[in-house]
Amino acid sequence: MDEHRKQDGSSAVLPSSQSLRRLAISESGFVFDPVSGHHFTVNETGLEILHHLQKEQDLPELLSLLGREYSVGTRELERDVVEFAGMLRKFIGD
Amino acid sequence: MMAPTVAITGMNARPDNPGPGVAVARCLKESPEFKGRIIGLGYDALDPGLYLREYCDAAYLLPYPSAGDEAFITSLQAIHEAEHIDVIIPCLDAELPGMVRLTPQFDEMGIRYLMPTPGQLQLRNKDRLPELASHAGIHCPEIKTVSQVGFFYQCQDEGWSYPLVVKGLFYGASIVDSADEAADAFREIAAQWGYPVLVQRVVEGEEYNLTAVCDGSGRMLGEVMMKKMAVTDKGKAWSGVSIFDQTLYDASAALIKAINWRGPLEVEVMRDHQGRYQLIEINPRFPAWIYLSAGVGRNLPLILLRLILDEATGELPDAQPGVLFIRHAVETIVPQSEFESVIMNGGQHLS
Numbered sequence: 137m138d139e140h141r142k143q144d145g146s147s148a149v150l151p152s153s154q155s156l157r158r159l160a161i162s163e164s165g166f167v168f169d170p171v172s173g174h175h176f177t178v179n180e181t182g183l184e185i186l187h188h189l190q191k192e193q194d195l196p197e198l199l200s201l202l203g204r205e206y207s208v209g210t211r212e213l214e215r216d217v218v219e220f221a222g223m224l225r226k227f228i229g230d
Numbered sequence: 231m232m233a234p235t236v237a238i239t240g241m242n243a244r245p246d247n248p249g250p251g252v253a254v255a256r257c258l259k260e261s262p263e264f265k266g267r268i269i270g271l272g273y274d275a276l277d278p279g280l281y282l283r284e285y286c287d288a289a290y291l292l293p294y295p296s297a298g299d300e301a302f303i304t305s306l307q308a309i310h311e312a313e314h315i316d317v318i319i320p321c322l323d324a325e326l327p328g329m330v331r332l333t334p335q336f337d338e339m340g341i342r343y344l345m346p347t348p349g350q351l352q353l354r355n356k357d358r359l360p361e362l363a364s365h366a367g368i369h370c371p372e373i374k375t376v377s378q379v380g381f382f383y384q385c386q387d388e389g390w391s392y393p394l395v396v397k398g399l400f401y402g403a404s405i406v407d408s409a410d411e412a413a414d415a416f417r418e419i420a421a422q423w424g425y426p427v428l429v430q431r432v433v434e435g436e437e438y439n440l441t442a443v444c445d446g447s448g449r450m451l452g453e454v455m456m457k458k459m460a461v462t463d464k465g466k467a468w469s470g471v472s473i474f475d476q477t478l479y480d481a482s483a484a485l486i487k488a489i490n491w492r493g494p495l496e497v498e499v500m501r502d503h504q505g506r507y508q509l510i511e512i513n514p515r516f517p518a519w520i521y522l523s524a525g526v527g528r529n530l531p532l533i534l535l536r537l538i539l540d541e542a543t544g545e546l547p548d549a550q551p552g553v554l555f556i557r558h559a560v561e562t563i564v565p566q567s568e569f570e571s572v573i574m575n576g577g578q579h580l581s
Contacts, residue, residue, distance in 0.1 A: 160552060170551030172501075173438070173457030173473040229505050 240321030241272035241279025255285040283580035290577030354512040366484035382412035398423035446492030
């Protein structure tokens, strides 16, 4: 089984797209969760990842997309995205 | 809307723990639909709402609930003769039992209200919350009634450990870390609010509140939910943000249905580290942060007034999430003549 997927096929690493779709994301990088009342800010890269995650829940595809845009090693990129996803999950209580 | 004269209690507004009355009056006065008069009712000559002419047309002092029902109704009758009160909105926990007892007299005087029955009021008492929560399918930290200070020195034998919360039946709550601290809190709360004193297990997490109006048929109308963003030393909201969480909605709706609540109320919950809501309190009145309801497009005091006056509440707009309130302290300048009038005459006209 894919180590990034749960038995139901959803990502074990990424927050659920259902939770992410409820977020109010401003292009300024201000993000508000209308369910938990939490807010946080993200930079341009974080904003891009968030937009992508709201539509697509495929980690390898996200890494491939980011790999084409940013000159960074695959392992470093995966580590950073997984860390970012972990922070997101914590913020939205997923 | 008709032009009713509405009496509102709870005109105290100390920054660390304000009463809801001023905010309720503000919701009504600032609504273009409200054409009536507001009579502010307070218990202390330093209650600021008694001097706020932007929210109150007249203001009067009432005897404290501890003076008894007769003193209260005599005072209210005198105010009624002067002001012809159409509606009364009680805003303080401690006065609710007496107010509910006095509803037959309100009926005789032609004063309208929307209040719970004595039975409904008792069902949401702090010492009965676990039973109610269980019935409604929501978690609730264990609560115990304590009548002797010795409990705090032996509580470990009964499976209680520090920190824990010491609470009054109506008001007051302190988180204590030791038996000595608990004993001090116990004596202070007992002296101020009487017995019994309650202890509750501490729930760590974030506090969320819901306020709504209920018509006595088990329905919850116009709910507004809020997450506290900053609190005073007493744990009262200093700022908050509106939210919408279906889980909190369902839990609150189940609680209200279980007791067929009538009138305004506030449900206080903690979201623990496992993401579960734990019921902390149900307050039988609007909260002090009720002005947020007007801020999110659901003016709950106005909705309450419509229900009391048998007017249609109409379709309520969704409460907009992400709207903040930030409280601030304001000095009101009071001419000596106004203070004198409240002290010597028990009230004054402001308009």
